[in-house]
Amino acid sequence: xxxxxxxxxxxxxxxxxxxxxxxxxxxxxxxxxxxxxxxxxxxxxxxxxxxxxxxxxxxxxxxxxxxxxxxxxxxxxxxxxxxxxxxxxxxxxxxxxxxxxxxxxxxxxxxxxxxxxxxxxxxxxxxxxxxxxxxxxxxxxxxxxxxxxxxxxxxxxxxxxxxxxxxxxxxxxxxxxxxxxxxxxxxxxxxxxxxxxxxxxxxxxxxxxxxxxxxxxxxxxxxxxxxxxxxxxxxxxxxxxxxxxxxxxxxxxxxxxxxxxxxxxxxxxxxxxxxxxxxxxxxxxxxxxxx
Numbered sequence: 481x482x483x484x485x486x487x488x489x490x491x492x493x494x495x496x497x498x499x500x501x502x503x504x505x506x507x508x509x510x511x512x513x514x515x516x517x518x519x520x521x522x523x524x525x526x527x528x529x530x531x532x533x534x535x536x537x538x539x540x541x542x543x544x545x546x547x548x549x550x551x552x553x554x555x556x557x558x559x560x561x562x563x564x565x566x567x568x569x570x571x572x573x574x575x576x577x578x579x580x581x582x583x584x585x586x587x588x589x590x591x592x593x594x595x596x597x598x599x600x601x602x603x604x605x606x607x608x609x610x611x612x613x614x615x616x617x618x619x620x621x622x623x624x625x626x627x628x629x630x631x632x633x634x635x636x637x638x639x640x641x642x643x644x645x646x647x648x649x650x651x652x653x654x655x656x657x658x659x660x661x662x663x664x665x666x667x668x669x670x671x672x673x674x675x676x677x678x679x680x681x682x683x684x685x686x687x688x689x690x691x692x693x694x695x696x697x698x699x700x701x702x703x704x705x706x707x708x709x710x711x712x713x714x715x716x717x718x719x720x721x722x723x724x725x726x727x728x729x730x731x732x733x734x735x736x737x738x739x740x741x742x743x744x745x746x747x748x749x750x751x752x753x754x755x756x757x758x759x760x761x762x763x764x765x766x767x768x769x770x771x
Contacts, residue, residue, distance in 0.1 A: 483512045485535040491546040496557070497734055497766055499689060506557035506587075509546040511539055513562040513571045539572055540579040547583070557589040559619075566592035567602040574602060581609035591617040591657060596637045596645035604652050618649050619657035619692075625682045626675045629666035639682065646686035658688035661696045662723060662737075663715035673722055680727045680735070689733030693723045695745045714745055717755055724762055736763050 483489050490510040495503045539562070552558075560580070564571050572580075584590045590610060594603070599618065607616045624630055625639050637645075649656050660679050667675050676693075683691045695715045720737050727735030737759050743752060762768070 485512055485538040486541055487545045488512060488542040491550050493550055493555070495764070496736075497764060499734070503764060504556040506555050506559065506589075507546065507550055507552060508559040508561060509543060511542050511560060511562040513539070513564055515564065536573070537576060537579060539576055540583060543580065543583045552586075556587060557591065558584060558587045559591040561593055565594045565598045567594045567598045567600070567606070569602065574605065577602075577606050578609055581606060581611075584610055584614060587614055589615045589617055589655075591619055593619045593621070596620055596642050599645040599648050603649070603654065607652065607654055615655060617655040617657055619659060620645065621659040622679065622683055623659065623661045624664045624667065624675055625679045626664065626667050626671075629664050629675075632666045633664065643686055646688070650687045656686065656688045657690055657692065658683040658686070659692050659694055660723075662693050662719050663696045663713065665696065669713065672719060676719065676723050677726050680723060681730065684727075684730060684732040690736050691727055691733065692736045692738060693720060693727070694738040695720065695742060697741070697745060717742075717749055717752065720759065721755070724759065728762070728766060734766055739763075 488509050488511050492508045492510075493505065494508065495505050498504050539560075543560070560566060562571065566572060592606075599620075603616075603618065610616055620642065621635070622642055623633055623635060627638065630638065646656050646658075660676070660683065662676060663672055664675075680691055680693075720742075724735055724737050727733075739756060739759060742756060749755065
């Protein structure tokens with residue numbers, strides 16, 4: 481789709497359960513920027529990127545558009561997702577951080593995404609710009625701890641590298657959000673549940689709160705080829721439910737299941753409507769969605 485450095489490609493208002501048990505409103509802004517240099521096998525976010533990044537002030541201008549169109553009165557948090565890494569200085573130059581931070585004041589929490597290898601001093605600098613009233617949360621895509629799958633996805637880190645980045649985030653008084661794929665390619669079908677459990681447990685050992693389980697989607701070309709080779713199949717609704725129940729059962733942090741477009745991802749199911757509602761409720765109350 482055509483994108484411009486002058487406006488985000490989308491924004492979304494939503495409610496999310498907080499660590500204190502409240503449901504708080506916020507906004508997710510999907511920013512336009514350069515393509516992520518890692519080009520992970522399952523990613524389709526390149527469709528919303530520019531050939532070049534670093535347009536001075538572009539992110540601040542896009543935030544202004546989203547905030548003006550959405551209206552931000554009463555919103556408590558903001559997610560700034562830029563189809564790559566927020567602390568990639570080839571995408572967002574450090575000199576733009578003050579303007580971005582200024583627009584984040586008034587929110588109690590700011591969530592940004594970053595590849596583990598770029599977690600470092602830029603994070604500390606940006607956190608200090610936010611001021612004492614705003615907490616920084618860094619989201620990282622772990623996807624899976626299955627070593628072969630992690631390597632084949634082209635993430636270019638291993639579990640210990642991820643653990644070091646997570647430790648840096650926590651030691652610098654920031655919070656950690658972790659994304660996991662419910663059904664990553666390259667994991668044998670009979671081991672999918674086991675590796676999802678191991679991945680959730682590892683993320684929580686690293687201090688993740690929340691863990692977000694994302695159904696692996698087609699749509700970038702590479703995933704269709706992997707599916708044709710028998711190396712990927714769509715996640716089932718039962719797998720999403722299993723991951724949610726397992727993660728909540730650990731009682732170590734929040735667990736969310738990403739339900740965007742889930743009807744197209746998991747195939748036909750006569751009870752899909754009611755099961756989706758139950759998962760939505762579990763996202764909201766962090767408990768049994770059927771009660």
